[in-house]
Amino acid sequence: MSPNRAASKERKKSFVARCMLALVFLISLFVHAPQAQSAETTTSPLVELPSFKSENGVLTATLVAGEQKVQLGAVSFDGLVYNGSYAAPVFYVHPGDVMKIKLVNNLKIPTNLHFHGFHSSPLGNGDNIHIVVNQGQSFDYEIKLPLTQPPGVYWYHAHIHGMSELQIGSGLSGTVVVEGI
Numbered sequence: 001m002s003p004n005r006a007a008s009k010e011r012k013k014s015f016v017a018r019c020m021l022a023l024v025f026l027i028s029l030f031v032h033a034p035q036a037q038s039a040e041t042t043t044s045p046l047v048e049l050p051s052f053k054s055e056n057g058v059l060t061a062t063l064v065a066g067e068q069k070v071q072l073g074a075v076s077f078d079g080l081v082y083n084g085s086y087a088a089p090v091f092y093v094h095p096g097d098v099m100k101i102k103l104v105n106n107l108k109i110p111t112n113l114h115f116h117g118f119h120s121s122p123l124g125n126g127d128n129i130h131i132v133v134n135q136g137q138s139f140d141y142e143i144k145l146p147l148t149q150p151p152g153v154y155w156y157h158a159h160i161h162g163m164s165e166l167q168i169g170s171g172l173s174g175t176v177v178v179e180g181i
């Protein structure tokens with residue numbers, strides 16, 4: 001198999017694993033584990049994901065993007081992760097909040113951030129996918145959520161032109177919960 005095909009297969013494996021992780025997280029939001037377990041089932045406890053919560057209308061967080069070997073069950077791959085964890089931090093915010101997020105790039109390639117589904121400004125240091133954070137640099141994002149932002153589960157991810165598939169498939173994405181349901 002050529003190196004390109006092997007890399008593509010690796011990325012697909014990583015993408016599938018990531019989809020499964022997202023599914024488990026979403027299910028965990030709605031299922032009360034004690035009611036779902038029967039006497040015969042053996043389960044591992046759900047891991048509490050790292051998280052940041054807004055206080056007095058402001059969420060302050062730092063995301064450090066870095067390379068790391070990731071082991072998911074029997075699958076091992078070269079991951080790109082936030083804050084040393086394949087399960088990236090979950091942000092808990094409310095409509096009207098401001099998210100102040102420092103992105104530190106410890107990768108060997110440029111990266112950036114996008115907040116999927118947010119009704120916020122795409123300009124300046126807002127939800128601006130044209131920002132490029134080069135290797136070894138950092139950037140301070142400030143995302144202002146409108147009061148009309150619908151509550152729900154959202155997604156943040158790397159959105160660097162030409163490399164976002166590789167970066168997301170390798171692990172650079174996480175969850176935002178807009179509270180208020």
Ligand SMILES: [Cu+2]
Pocket residue numbers: 114115116117157
């Ligand atoms: Cu998106």
